Amino acid sequence: MHLYELMMGFGIALINVVGVLVIYAVTRAIWGGRQTEETTALAGSVMTRVATLHGLILALVFAQELADYSDIRSDLVSEATAIADIFNDIRRYDTPQMAEVQATLAAYMRHVIANEWETLSDTGKLTGAGWQLREKIHQTVLDLNPDTPRREDLRAHMVAKSELIAELRQKRENNAVRSLSGLFWFAAIVGLVWVAVPYFTYAPTPLHLSLLSLYGAYTGVILYVIFAFLDPFSQPGALPPTAFTQLLAGEMGRY
Template structure:
């Protein structure tokens, strides 16, 4: 996360505090001098119930986005593992230096393409590149065309074909995740909850302590909404997930191809 991303989060928190203060000032101006003890009791009851529902909504969406974010990271590791397995299995298959070098070179080119080009493309367009699919197809076709002569080679070929198919499935999942957007209904419910919680606070006098507590509520709610926003798009800032599993492979033997 960059300094600009942190600044964005702070800005959202401050904007949320400003909205709450504006609502508080408006409601104090309208109803501040016309309230009874019953009003304060009722306001406290309303605050508790709406705040509970609002917190539950934020918590559920936060948890779901975090789960999705973790699944994307796990899928990336699974894809990197599939690539590494094919890289090693083609050597074990002993199909000849030319075929082995071709497959391993294509796998390395695939990793470089995803890291250097396709990851940014997912952030900008939500689509995978044709070049990425071409490289994966070349790996798959080579694995299919292998002619095993022993049981060992038969098992290795089947394993490489399965791993190449897994790469395609994981690529498709990645594209689907990149195209997914957090529903506007959530943002409507989140912002409406901030307003509905802020309104009943007019029953409390604007003392420094009360204003500080309102700031604490507004700031933290803004931070939570910022984190949800960050997790909602794992391929773009501020919550961009780096392709670490791929770069780790390129830092090893594959980086030599």
């Protein structure tokens, strides 16, 4: 994790702590010292129920965003595997177009790493150049004329893999433009406030304030991580195209 990400996470946690303590101070100034034992019991009951619902909302959204983030990483590995399959199958096919296809595959990966990843972060769109490189690969394998059962199987496999690359590219673009509904952020912030309010029944001792700060800080960290997972192509939760760089570190990097 980079220093920038750590500082941003710390800042959001600190803002949450300050917000919770301000809510506590305001409600304590208004109602503190005048509540009965019944008020304390009721506040504790309300706080428990709201905190449970608030925690459940955060947990469900956190789990969904983590799953989506993992799916993007898995799709990138699947795309890299499809590229490697075409790279090796065209060699087995033994055609004059072999060097051209292999060089285009390497150029495609370099373009994704150097240009398209940043473009997805800035605009949420794939580049036309990336699609052209993929189309060149697809058209080349489509134009092959297999004359043996072996070559026919290899061509069918390469065509299927080139179609898979297009499918995974489209999924990547869709993931780059998706966003989390503002209703979630509204519910998260309101839940944070409503959990903090009943704490006014507790005296402002150092221990109580520390525990309240701990709650605010941890909630802030969870919200920060959810925010980071929302955009896997931008900081603070940017997902590097490791599967592509690993391929280029091997034989494909020579093309």
